Amino acid sequence: MNEKGLLAAPVYWANVPASVKNLFDRLLGMAGKKELLKQTIKKIERCMK
DSSP states (O other): OHHHHHHHHEEEEEEEETTHHHHHHHHHHHHHHHHHHHHHHHHHHHHHO
């Protein structure tokens, strides 16, 4: 990968509107919470056996 390729993503992200960044943050947050919920349910199920 060349220098331009390494710089492309951060420069692009800097030009993304804040509302779009917030949307991505919310989506990533929900994905993380969903995974945490799955792990918690598995732990509870193991304890109930």
